[in-house]
Amino acid sequence: MIQLDRVTKLYRGGREALRDVSLDINPGDMIFLTGHSGAGKSTILKLIALIERPTRGQLLVDGRNIGRLPSGDIPAYRRQIGMVFQDHKLLEDRSAFDNVALPLVIAGLTRRETDKRVRAALDQVGLLGKERQSPATLSAGEQQRVGIARAVVARPRLLIADEPTGNLDGELSMEIMQLFRRFNQVGVTMLIATHDLALAGRIGGRHVVLSQGELAREETSVAAPQPAAGVRSR
Amino acid sequence: MKAVLVRHLQNALGALGQLSRQPVSTALTIAVIGIALALPAGLQVLVQGAQRFAGSWQEIRDFSVYLRPGTTLAQAKALAEELGKRAVIEEVRVIAANEALADFRADPAFGDALRVLEDNPLPHTLVIRPDAAATTTDLDALRSELSARDDVDLVQLDTQWLSRLAAILDLVRRGVWFTAVLLAGAVIVIVGNTIRLDIQNRRREIEVSKLLGASDAFVRRPFLYIGAWYGILGGLLAVVVLSLGLLLLGGPLSRLLALYGGQFTGFGVDLATIVLVFGGGLLAGWAGAWVAVARHLSAIEPRV
Ligand SMILES: Nc1ncnc2c1ncn2[C@@H]1O[C@H](COP(=O)(O)OP(=O)(O)OP(=O)(O)O)[C@@H](O)[C@H]1O
Ligand SMILES: [Mg+2]
Numbered sequence A: 001m002i003q004l005d006r007v008t009k010l011y012r013g014g015r016e017a018l019r020d021v022s023l024d025i026n027p028g029d030m031i032f033l034t035g036h037s038g039a040g041k042s043t044i045l046k047l048i049a050l051i052e053r054p055t056r057g058q059l060l061v062d063g064r065n066i067g068r069l070p071s072g073d074i075p076a077y078r079r080q081i082g083m084v085f086q087d088h089k090l091l092e093d094r095s096a097f098d099n100v101a102l103p104l105v106i107a108g109l110t111r112r113e114t115d116k117r118v119r120a121a122l123d124q125v126g127l128l129g130k131e132r133q134s135p136a137t138l139s140a141g142e143q144q145r146v147g148i149a150r151a152v153v154a155r156p157r158l159l160i161a162d163e164p165t166g167n168l169d170g171e172l173s174m175e176i177m178q179l180f181r182r183f184n185q186v187g188v189t190m191l192i193a194t195h196d197l198a199l200a201g202r203i204g205g206r207h208v209v210l211s212q213g214e215l216a217r218e219e220t221s222v223a224a225p226q227p228a229a230g231v232r233s234r
Numbered sequence B: 001m002k003a004v005l006v007r008h009l010q011n012a013l014g015a016l017g018q019l020s021r022q023p024v025s026t027a028l029t030i031a032v033i034g035i036a037l038a039l040p041a042g043l044q045v046l047v048q049g050a051q052r053f054a055g056s057w058q059e060i061r062d063f064s065v066y067l068r069p070g071t072t073l074a075q076a077k078a079l080a081e082e083l084g085k086r087a088v089i090e091e092v093r094v095i096a097a098n099e100a101l102a103d104f105r106a107d108p109a110f111g112d113a114l115r116v117l118e119d120n121p122l123p124h125t126l127v128i129r130p131d132a133a134a135t136t137t138d139l140d141a142l143r144s145e146l147s148a149r150d151d152v153d154l155v156q157l158d159t160q161w162l163s164r165l166a167a168i169l170d171l172v173r174r175g176v177w178f179t180a181v182l183l184a185g186a187v188i189v190i191v192g193n194t195i196r197l198d199i200q201n202r203r204r205e206i207e208v209s210k211l212l213g214a215s216d217a218f219v220r221r222p223f224l225y226i227g228a229w230y231g232i233l234g235g236l237l238a239v240v241v242l243s244l245g246l247l248l249l250g251g252p253l254s255r256l257l258a259l260y261g262g263q264f265t266g267f268g269v270d271l272a273t274i275v276l277v278f279g280g281g282l283l284a285g286w287a288g289a290w291v292a293v294a295r296h297l298s299a300i301e302p303r304v
Helices: A041-048 A071-078 A096-107 A111-124 A140-152 A170-185 A197-203 B002-020 B023-055 B073-084 B097-106 B108-116 B136-148 B159-201 B203-211 B216-259 B271-296
Strands: A002-010 A016-025 A030-035 A056-061 A081-084 A158-162 A189-193 A205-211 A214-221 B063-067 B089-095 B125-130 B152-156
Touching: A002 A041, A016 A041, A016 A214, A030 A041, A030 A170, A030 A197, A041 A158, A041 A189, A071 B216, A081 A140, A096 A111, A096 A140, A096 B203, A111 A140, A140 A158, A140 A170, A158 A170, A170 A189, A170 A197, A197 A205, B002 B023, B002 B216, B023 B159, B023 B216, B023 B271, B063 B073, B063 B136, B073 B089, B073 B125, B125 B136, B136 B152, B159 B203, B159 B216, B159 B271, B203 B216, B216 B271
Parallel strands: A030 A189, A030 A205, A081 A158, A158 A189
Antiparallel strands: A002 A016, A002 A056, A205 A214, B063 B125, B063 B152, B089 B125
């Protein structure tokens, strides 16, 4: 689905964040990107979201090199990707419902369709009862789950998450990761950057390790079986 | 198609909601825009009133032709009939010398002085009412022709002040356009600055929307609608201010103009002016928003 082909990223100022990184992301993958701080994990996600452009190498999506995608085409491209952020990036002046609805409003869905899908997404993350609350009145874990509902509500093919559990303690982190696991089981491709190797190990999937901007190694682990209950079939 | 319309409607209402959330700054902005629009519109209404007044000029364009003493009343009447047939003349009235004297005697200012005279010193007079379509040039030509006649003593026609009035009106009309353009520019700047602040305040929302795949058009639209609302609400205020102003000034002004002898029909804000105020406000508000959006929106790119 997505191929990084010998991608190098130089930030302005000459800092080399990625060097000759090649990575294949296949439909249905559950990939954890790990590595030390500054290894280039976020940079890979930013390249895939076209927040940054590759300096060298090709970034292929469905065989098309999007490294040179005209900026006018970026919005439509981004709409196929769900994004989860460490600081969740929710809008404080809107309810949880309105935050989750934003991608659908942007996509121009009808009111009825939006309503239906937002409820389904909030239901999937277990927050259906808190849709009218503002993010500020929700707990850290709940805020992140609103962020996840917003990321999946438009039914993206790929979901990328940068340190989604960075602000959460162990218990909550596990909850969030299991949520991702369940979305993956119903077909969403996942790319998650995290420091938490132990947690990633418990979830299972591909573990891509970056070091100094280069791909160090890749391992695959099998997760302890997880019930898929709670996520409706898509 | 219907979905697009619904979305625009939602955007328009959303922008109105956005404005209502900051009532004080919204009211101030609208007040400034309203005044900026009301000023040229007010001048425009005055000019229109003056033009209507100028249309009822016949009475003040009436002029007198004093015939040479010794001309008989029959001759005067014949001349009047002949002149009355001309296209530039609507009608000619003959004031016989004795009628004129009677009029003068009735006037306390002259009465005593005239009583001393034995003979009637006044000539027969023709009062000519030019056709409404007659221009100042026509009237000047008519004056020259009549003055050259043997049986005419004096033509008393003051075309100069009519020309002056026309020139003044022309000047004022241009001034109205000039002010309108200047103040439209002011509205663009005011709205542009307000929207610039608005964009700064909503920076985070814009960034997040762009991350979620919002197009430039999507991000731009609410601000354009806000600009348009400023224009429309400013236009509404301008029409209200204008109507109030005319209510206060209209009466005295009508009386003043009536003193100059026009059949004055009064002032009113006509539909064309209302459309112009709203259209101008809408356009200037929209343009101001465009300027702000073009300059400041593209600079906001999501940082992660
Ligand atoms: N916008 C930027 N401009 C310049 N240099 C940058 C920029 N973003 C990242 N870098 C540099 O690129 C390198 C890789 O950064 P990146 O954010 O990808 O690391 P990371 O693996 O996500 O680290 P962390 O685990 O701390 O989030 C770092 O050395 C960083 O300083
Ligand atoms: Mg990072």
